[in-house]
Amino acid sequence: MIGRFFATIGRFVLDGLAGAGSIALFALNILSHLVRPPFYWREFLQSVLQIGWLSLPVVGLTAVFTGAALALQIYAGGARFSAESVVPSIVAIGMTRELGPVLGGLMVAARVASSIAAEIGTMKVTEQVDALVTLSTDPTKYLAVPRVLAAVVSVPFLVGIGDIIGIMGGWLVGTERLGFNSATYLKNTWAYLEFWDVGSGLVKGAVFGFVIAVMGCYYGMNSDRGAQGVGRATKTAVVAASVLILATNYLLTEVFFSS
Amino acid sequence: MxxxxxxxxxxxxxxxxxxxNLKVAKGESLVVIGGSGTGKSVLLKCxxxxxxxxxxxxxxxxxxxxxxxxxxxxxRFGMLFQGGALFDSMTVWQNVGFRLLRGSTRRPKDEARAIALDKLRRVGLGPEVADLYPAELSGGMQKRVGLARAIATDPAVIFFDEPTTGLDPIMAGVINDLIRSIVTEMGATAITITHDMISVRAIADKVAMLHEGRVHWHGTVAEMDTTDDPYVDQFIHGRAKGPITALR
Known part of the structure; x- marks a missing residue:
């Protein structure tokens, strides 16, 4: 009984390590293709449109409501020790350092990792990926590289735009609900915001973009047969991307701000 | 070869x-037969x-x-997949001209389109389907587009994976005739895997039967019809009784 328990744990650990190694090799393979021709520009631009432009509404809506709620929370919390005036600066710092990149990344993960995994998974089970090979086209180079690069480029832009919209959500609530003067609110927002507050969030966005696209491509490429296989690949891609975003966010925050 | x-x-x-163990001579059309799960597709994929x-x-x-x-x-290779394996995000002509739009065989777009239209005509499809998407085509038309894509760069070797599966008998006959004439005209070496004995007779110069992971029998179509091998006899006549167990 105890032996079987440890065997199960051992198998689970070994499977996990094998999976992590396989994903790491896949990611390294993508990176190596970035510096080797050919590069599929048309697929890259299409991916920028899909990942970046078409994710703007969901990222914008997430940011505006997050900024608005953050302003209310900080105001309510700050009122306990007469620090209501910190609302603009805390909203700005909170949005740019943490909430903008993390929530934006999670929303893009839900939208993009699922879409990439489902699309490539369907191509896998309908032999379209095999067809690429027979047409002298490397599936990793053709399917994964443009998507990963597009995500690395697009997600920081989405985060930047989300930061602005989130801060404006806080400003809207601050001026309309909490009685802040508009000019003072904006002045305080700028006064305490540093370049690295925004820059660190954009770097996080690029890393999250890489994580999202790699997870989508990896699970799509390794999808099992049939509709159930594609469904499982899609679900796993979103879960893995979300967990990795939260984990890498902690690591990056340690690296950027622990000192 | x-x-x-x-x-x-x-x-x-x-x-x-x-x-x-198998040899396919240059310009020869070999058909590999065998029951489901005998490794025909795995052989091609290897x-x-x-x-x-x-x-x-x-x-x-x-x-x-x-x-x-x-x-x-x-x-210098082309392949027709069982389900067509057409790229559903591309139009018909872009599928056919996939190789002509990328890589070392890249041509100007107009030239690639002209070649794609010519190959579509070769498989009996007119220019009106060129700008449709694969999902807008019937199964038989998708197979023809897959065939046009397989021959787009005049390959020296072509593989056909279950070319008539899922088609009605008339469309299957059309595809068989197309494959035979394309292979003959182009002088290409062809390997086809199929269960369909009508396809075998229409396409094959030689036939190889896979059974239990080995080439059990190899010969011409005429030899296949006269062989006294009980495995081949059971398979080509579709008998439930014989040395090949029906349930695997």
């Missing part, structure tokens, strides 16, 4: 290919490098197929 020697492949404990064999050798024109040699082989 294509030599397969001692090819082995297992998936876990399931042995699919035990010891496959040649293409889509599946890594556990053992054995594959040579094209006397050279082992690996790395750069496989890329050179694929550059």
């Amino acid at each position: 294509i030599e397969i020697e001692g090819l082995k492949k297992s998936f876990g404990k399931k042995v699919v290919l035990r010891d496959v 040649v293409l490098g889509l599946v890594r064999p556990d053992g054995g050798k594959i040579r094209i024109d006397g050279k082992p197929v690996d790395g750069a040699e496989r890329e050179a082989f694929l550059a």
Whole structure:
């Protein structure tokens, strides 16, 4: 009984390590293709449109409501020790350092990792990926590289735009609900915001973009047969991307701000 | 031209290919028959490098197929997949001209489109389907588009994976005739895998039967019809009783 328990744990650990190694090799393979021709520009631009432009509404809506709620929370919390005036600066710092990149990344993960995994998974089970090979086209180079690069480029832009919209959500609530003067609110927002507050969030966005696209491509490429296989690949891609975003966010925050 | 020697492949404990030995001469049309799950598709995928064999050798024109040699082989190769495997995000002509729009065989867009339209005409499809998407076509039309894509760069070697599966008998006959005439006209070496005995008679110069992971029988169509091999006899006549167990 105890032996079987440890065997199960051992198998689970070994499977996990094998999976992590396989994903790491896949990611390294993508990176190596970035510096080797050919590069599929048309697929890259299409991916920028899909990942970046078409994710703007969901990222914008997430940011505006997050900024608005953050302003209310900080105001309510700050009122306990007469620090209501910190609302603009805390909203700005909170949005740019943490909430903008993390929530934006999670929303893009839900939208993009699922879409990439489902699309490539369907191509896998309908032999379209095999067809690429027979047409002298490397599936990793053709399917994964443009998507990963597009995500690395697009997600920081989405985060930047989300930061602005989130801060404006806080400003809207601050001026309309909490009685802040508009000019003072904006002045305080700028006064305490540093370049690295925004820059660190954009770097996080690029890393999250890489994580999202790699997870989508990896699970799509390794999808099992049939509709159930594609469904499982899609679900796993979103879960893995979300967990990795939260984990890498902690690591990056340690690296950027622990000192 | 294509030599397969001692090819082995297992998936876990399931042995699919035990010891496959096969030669296909240049310009020859070989049809591989055998029951479901006997490893016909795995055999093709091993040649293409889509599946890594556990053992054995594959040579094209006397050279082992690996790395750069496989890329050179694929550059003069075409394949018709069982389900068509058309790229559903591209129009019909972009599917046919996929190779002509990318890589070393890249042509100007207008020229690529003209070649694609010519290949579509060759398989009996008019220019009106060129700008449709695969999802807008019937199964038979998708197979024809797949065939047009397979021959787009006039390959020296063509593989056909179950070319008539899922088609009505008339459309199956049309596809069989197309394959035969294309292979004859182009002088291409062809390997086809199928269960369809009408296809076998229409397409094959030689027939190989896979059974229990080995080439059980190999010969011409005429020899196939007169052989007293009980396995071949059972398979080509579709008998439930015989040495091949119906339930696997």
